[in-house]
């Protein structure tokens with residue numbers, strides 16, 4: 001889960017502590033840096049924040065660090081929520097940059113509650129990032145990524161970005177031929193450009209895809225969305241926006257790399273780039289690989305929520321158990337995504353036994369966490385409609401989405417269940433769901 005950054009002068013520890021406690025009570029993660037003037041790491045924390053709260057005081061007005069925080073937030077487009085904690089008169093920089101945004105103060109009777117409510121509002125406005133993940137193969141991660149994204153867009157409208165983070169790139173091949181996918185990655189118009197500077201960012205850059213032995217850590221500005229993504233809902237297709245960042249095999253090189261510092265920088269690039277695209281979409285979905293690698297960690301740190309598709313069987317249960325352990329071990333608590341488990345490919349018979357038992361908590365102990373509480377209410381049935389069909393030459397990619405195309409008996413029921421999962425996901429993202 002992303003955090004709110006608190007900018008303060010260092011001379012207002014009581015107000016800082018009070019705010020920190022109130023945010024904690026509301027379940028909002030916060031960050032602040034202490035010890036003016038060094039501001040160690042403040043820019044990084046601000047760039048990863050969904051909002052910056054500025055504690056406005058006489059000391060803050062004189063503080064170089066607070067001024068720098070405000071400048072960084074403005075430059076990065078991070079929303080600023082000022083909160084006045086004493087009778088300071090604002091002048092100069094603060095008068096022009098902060099005063100126009102200032103509506104709340106501790107002298108108001110419910111000032112702190114309003115501040116918390118506004119912070120929560122800023123968090124919810126932020127586009128949710130969902131990783132579809134299970135450490136078991138073949139449970140429907142790719143199918144769910146594609147079909148659920150299509151259904152979410154159809155039900156809720158808005159703009160959805162699908163990112164193929166699996167080096168097998170099956171998701172990309174759901175929509176495009178292998179040749180088209182490879183042609184796209186041939187010019188770095190593909191997932192590798194989320195991690196490293198590439199020819200998509202600069203004409204004279206080397207292709208990181210051809211560079212198996214070394215990693216590029218040069219910083220880059222995220223590519224403009226229209227030069228990067230593939231639009232699945234085309235001009236002649238259904239309205240709305242569902243875009244794909246196409247996948248490729250070469251991102252598997254990160255699993256073999258042993259330069260820890262370079263990998264840390266590359267992960268940071270990925271997180272920043274995802275954050276950048278967040279402002280241009282209403283939902284971002286990752287399809288992921290079934291084993292725990294560097295890519296898993298990147299996906300988990302960027303995501304607010306993991307959706308784990310699971311079959312109604314004991315092997316899938318094991319995959320979910322491992323997944324929960326990986327989330328716990330690999331991601332620090334404040335950044336940990338919530339986990340939602342989605343029954344996929346259940347048939348009637350299993351529904352009455354395994355699924356029912358799981359919902360009643362029978363498997364909570366084996367899972368190692370309260371699985372019954374993490375289960376999504378909606379589920380996807382087993383159906384031949386979900387079977388992968390290679391894209392047909394000349395046919396637009398949106399025809400692969402079950403909410404929009406397909407023929408045959410039972411399709412309406414499939415569409416309804418997809419839409420139910422989409423609605424439930426939307427509700428969870430808007431705060432209906434508990435943290436991990």
Ligand SMILES: Nc1ncnc2c1ncn2[C@@H]1O[C@H](COP(=O)(O)OP(=O)(O)OP(=O)(O)O)[C@@H](O)[C@H]1O
Nearest residue numbers: 137138139140141142143290345382383386387388
């Ligand atoms: N609800 C369903 N009903 C019937 N078949 C399904 C269903 N969901 C997925 N499938 C089929 O199961 C197979 C595996 O699905 P998919 O490729 O989505 O799994 P995955 O978890 O992404 O696999 P991998 O671990 O290899 O990435 C595919 O043939 C797919 O069509």
Ligand SMILES: [Mg+2]
Nearest residue numbers: 141142166170
């Ligand atoms: Mg897959």
